[in-house]
Amino acid sequence: MNEEKPSLRHRLFYGSLALHQLLAKRFKGSVRFIPDGYLGDHKVVTQRMAYDTADAHNLSAAYDNQADYVRYRTFELVAQEIAAHGVAGDIAEAGVDYGDCTWILNELFPDRTLYLYDTFRGFDARDVAYESEHEYTSEHFYESANYFLRESFQTAEDQMAYVRGRLKYPEKAVFRQGYFPETAVGEEGNTFAFASLDMDLYQPILNGILFFYPRLAPGGYIMIHDYNHREFKGIKDAVKEAEKTLGPLAKLPLPDQGGSLVIHKAGT
Ligand SMILES: C[S@@+](CC[C@H](N)C(=O)[O-])C[C@H]1O[C@@H](n2cnc3c(N)ncnc32)[C@H](O)[C@@H]1O
Numbered sequence: 001m002n003e004e005k006p007s008l009r010h011r012l013f014y015g016s017l018a019l020h021q022l023l024a025k026r027f028k029g030s031v032r033f034i035p036d037g038y039l040g041d042h043k044v045v046t047q048r049m050a051y052d053t054a055d056a057h058n059l060s061a062a063y064d065n066q067a068d069y070v071r072y073r074t075f076e077l078v079a080q081e082i083a084a085h086g087v088a089g090d091i092a093e094a095g096v097d098y099g100d101c102t103w104i105l106n107e108l109f110p111d112r113t114l115y116l117y118d119t120f121r122g123f124d125a126r127d128v129a130y131e132s133e134h135e136y137t138s139e140h141f142y143e144s145a146n147y148f149l150r151e152s153f154q155t156a157e158d159q160m161a162y163v164r165g166r167l168k169y170p171e172k173a174v175f176r177q178g179y180f181p182e183t184a185v186g187e188e189g190n191t192f193a194f195a196s197l198d199m200d201l202y203q204p205i206l207n208g209i210l211f212f213y214p215r216l217a218p219g220g221y222i223m224i225h226d227y228n229h230r231e232f233k234g235i236k237d238a239v240k241e242a243e244k245t246l247g248p249l250a251k252l253p254l255p256d257q258g259g260s261l262v263i264h265k266a267g268t
Contacts, residue, residue, distance in 0.1 A: 092194070184211050196225070227261035
């Protein structure tokens with residue numbers, strides 16, 4: 001996939017993604033548009049879980065507007081398990097972007113510190129070069145993403161202020177701006193109950209699993225986005241590579257729009 005120029009497919013992909021992001025920014029998260037091809041062929045979910053606790057967490061709007069019912073509902077159910085079993089630890093999100101998941105995690109875990117790892121400047125050249133070398137996804141793919149992000153926000157501070165403005169409990173958020181895993185240095189002693197890894201690329205996802213899994217409390221969960229996504233080919237290899245170090249992981253793939261993977265550490 002080492003094209004000289006962005007393919008028409010990539011240009012269409014990021015053109016429609018840019019529209020989505022500009023609308024999201026303009027309407028502060030109240031409008032959602034999922035472009036074709038971004039998350040697969042989107043179909044409205046008509047069958048929902050019968051037991052509806054969404055209102056308790058102000059999540060009805062997210063379920064209605066943001067379309068990825070399975071992903072957000074899994075966050076909610078995992079949060080319930082963590083509370084029910086008294087699983088200790090902080091919450092982490094690696095790959096924040098516009099904060100579409102951040103505000104949900106913040107509401108689901110109002111009493112826990114929420115660590116937010118992102119460059120807030122888009123993808124890093126080191127990770128992107130590795131993608132191309134291994135033919136996971138072309139550099140143009142990520143150059144386009146970075147271009148549109150920088151069109152939306154002048155600085156990392158602007159982007160963080162936007163995300164912070166979406167949070168109900170902003171005092172629980174700790175922003176770790178910069179290149180992950182460098183931004184996790186000093187946090188080796190932390191324990192996590194839940195980590196959402198959504199950084200699209202092989203290297204940060206591998207580093208994310210290697211960092212968070214050993215620090216996951218018994219009974220805790222890691223959710224890895226894009227495991228079964230056709231555009232992000234490095235994610236499965238990252239999980240396989242992590243298992244060489246950590247041993248076999250307990251894995252459950254989800255049929256959400258990114259094809260997420262849930263990793264669970266057995267409780268005591
Ligand atoms: C797909 S977006 C995250 C989307 C977000 N979780 C959501 O659901 O709306 C991927 C993010 O990962 C970040 N990212 C990728 N590699 C990174 C790295 N090595 N260090 C820090 N952030 C990284 C990018 O800056 C980008 O904001």
